C-alpha cells in the first residue's frame with residue numbers, strides 16, 4: 001500500500017504569548033517553539049499502523065520552509081519511510097486551497113492508496129486542506145475520522161459529530177482520511193530511530209517542478225489583532241493560601257458549599 | 258442581485274440550532290447586498306422543518322428526497338453543485354460543524370468558488386467579502402479578504418449570530434432532487450450513539466473540569482479528591498480523553514457533553530471554543546491557569562493565574578474548613 005501523510009509544522013501557542021509582527025499580518029515567531037501539528041501526530045500514527053497491517057510504505061509530505069525538514073525527520077523517526085518537502089519559499093500567498101494544490105502537484109509522481117491528514121491545523125485552524133485535496137484529486141474524503149478499517153478497496157469509517165455521536169460510512173479507496181484527535185495513541189520515536197532519521201535524505205519540490213502560475217489562493221490576511229475583550233474574569237491575587245481564602249468565601253456565599 | 262443562501266442543518270429528525278444562526282447571519286448580509294435570503298432545505302418529507310423556517314427567510318427552497326434523510330456530504334455536494342450553479346447566489350452559508358467541515362472545502366473548489374471557514378463575523382462592501390476568524394488557540398483574530406468572484410461559500414462558527422424571529426413570510430419553492438442515488442463511493446450506514454458511563458456529569462451541580470494542564474494520569478486522583486471536597490464530579494477536555502486519562506463520557510464540549518452546573522471549576526484548561534461551547538452555560542465559572550492570556554479567563558467569572566498544583570491543595574483545605 002502507498003500511504004501518504006500530510007504534515008504541518010506549527011507554532012505551539014496554547015501556553016505562549018502570541019504577538020503580531022510589524023507587518024500586522026503575521027506573528028512574531030522568534031520566541032515560539034514549533035512542532036508537528038498535534039492532529040498530524042494522530043494521522044502519522046494511523047498511517048504507520050496501516051503500513052504495519054497491510055505492508056507498503058509511508059510517505060510524509062509537508063508544505064513548509066526549510067525548518068519543516070525537522071518536523072519531517074520526526075515523521076521519519078516514527079515510521080515514515082520517505083519524506084517530501086514542498087518549498088513554501090518558492091510560492092507566495094499560500095492559503096489552504098493553495099496548500100492543497102501544492103500537495104496535489106507533488107503527488108503527481110507518487111502513487112497513493114490512502115492519504116491521511118489531520119482534521120485541523122492548530123495554528124490557522126481552517127480545517128480545509130484534506131477535504132479540498134480530495135476534491136482536487138477527484139477522490140472521496142471523510143473528516144473528523146475516529147476509526148478506519150480497510151478491506152478490498154473499501155473502508156469502514158467512523159466520523160465524530162457533535163455531542164460525541166458517531167456516523168458509520170462505507171467508502172471507496174483511495175480516499176483522503178482527515179483524522180480527529182484520539183483516533184490512536186501516537187508512539188514515541190526511539191533514540192536509534194531519531195539518529196537514523198537525521199541521516200535520511202528529504203526530497204524537495206519547488207517552482208522548478210510546479211508552475212506557480214497555475215496556482216490560485218482564495219484569501220489574503222489583511223490584519224491580525226488581539227480579540228476584543230468583551231468580558232474578563234475578576235482575577236484574584238495573592239499567594240495560594242490567600243486566593244484560596246477569597247475563593248472559598250465566594251463559593252460559600254453563593255451557597256455552593 | 259446579491260442573493261444569500263443558507264443551508265439548513267438537521268440530524269435525526271431535528272433542525273440544529275446553527276440553522277437559525279445562519280439565517281440571522283444571512284438576513285444581515287442580505288440587508289447589506291439588497292438581495293433576499295433563501296433557506297435551502299434538503300430532507301426527506303421535511304414539512305415540519307418548512308414550518309419552523311417560514312418566518313426566517315424570504316424563500317425556503319425544498320429538495321425532498323429519501324436521499325437526504327441523513328447528511329452525506331457526497332450526496333449534498335452532488336445536489337448543491339447543481340443548485341448553486343443554476344441559481345448563482347452571491348453567498349452561501351453553512352455551519353462550521355461536523356456537517357459543514359465535511360462539505361464546504363470540497364464543494365467550493367468543485368465550483369471554483371472562493372471560500373473560507375469558521376467565520377465569527379462577515380462583511381460585504383464594494384463587492385468585497387471580508388471575514389473575521391480566530392487563530393493561534395484563540396489568542397489572535399484575523400481579518401481576511403476573499404478573492405473577488407461572483408459567488409462565495411462560507412462556514413460560520415456556532416454561537417456568533419444570535420437567532421431571532423423576524424416574522425417573515427417565506428415563499429416555498431420545491432426543486433426535484435438533482436441526484437438519483439447516493440454515490441457508491443461514500444455511503445451512510447448508521448449512527449452510533451455515544452457510550453454511557455457510570456457517572457452522568459450533566460446531572461451534577463458542581464463540576465471540576467480538568468485540562469491538559471494536569472500533565473499526567475497519576476494526577477487525576479488528586480483532582481478527584483478535590484471534586485469530592487466540593488461535592489462535585491470531574492469532567493475534562495478532549496485531550497485528557499485522547500490521552501486515555503479519563504473516559505469519553507467525562508468530556509465537556511462540542512463533541513462531548515453540554516453541562517450547565519451551578520459551579521464549573523476549570524483547572525489547566527486553555528478555553529478553546531469547542532470546550533467553552535459545552536460549559537459556558539454554567540452559573541459560575543472559576544478558572545485556574547498559569548497563562549494570564551488563556552482565553553478561559555474571558556469566559557470565567559473568577560480567575561487565578563497560578564500553578565493548579567499549588568492551588569488545589571490550598572483551596573481544598575479552605576473548603577473543608579468552611580464545611581466544618
Ligand SMILES: Cc1cc2nc3c(=O)[nH]c(=O)nc-3n(C[C@H](O)[C@H](O)[C@H](O)COP(=O)(O)OP(=O)(O)OC[C@H]3O[C@@H](n4cnc5c(N)ncnc54)[C@H](O)[C@@H]3O)c2cc1C
Nearest residue numbers: 006007063088095096117118120121124125126127128129
Ligand atoms: C511557510 C508557510 C507560510 C505561509 N504564509 C501564509 C501567509 O502569509 N498568509 C496566509 O494566509 N497563509 C499562509 N500560509 C498558509 C497557512 O499557514 C496554512 O497552511 C494554510 O492556510 C492551510 O490551512 P491550515 O493550516 O489551517 O490547515 P487545515 O486545513 O486546518 O489543516 C488540515 C490538515 O491539512 C494538512 N496540512 C495543512 N497544512 C499543511 C501543510 N502546510 N503541509 C502539509 N499538510 C498540511 C495537515 O494534515 C493538517 O492536519 C503559510 C503556510 C506556510 C507553510
Ligand SMILES: Cc1cc2nc3c(=O)[nH]c(=O)nc-3n(C[C@H](O)[C@H](O)[C@H](O)COP(=O)(O)OP(=O)(O)OC[C@H]3O[C@@H](n4cnc5c(N)ncnc54)[C@H](O)[C@@H]3O)c2cc1C
Nearest residue numbers: 468469470494495510511512513525526527529532547565
Ligand atoms: C471538531 C472538534 C471538536 C472538539 N471538541 C472538543 C470538546 O468537545 N471538548 C474539548 O475540550 N475540546 C474539543 N476539541 C479540542 C479543542 O480544540 C482544544 O484542543 C482542547 O479543548 C484543548 O484542551 P486543553 O485546554 O485541556 O488543552 P490546552 O489547549 O493544551 O491547554 C492547556 C492549558 O493548561 C494550562 N496549564 C498547563 N499547566 C498548568 C498548571 N500546572 N497549572 C495551571 N494551568 C496549567 C496552560 O496554560 C494551557 O492554557 C475539539 C476540536 C475539534 C477540532
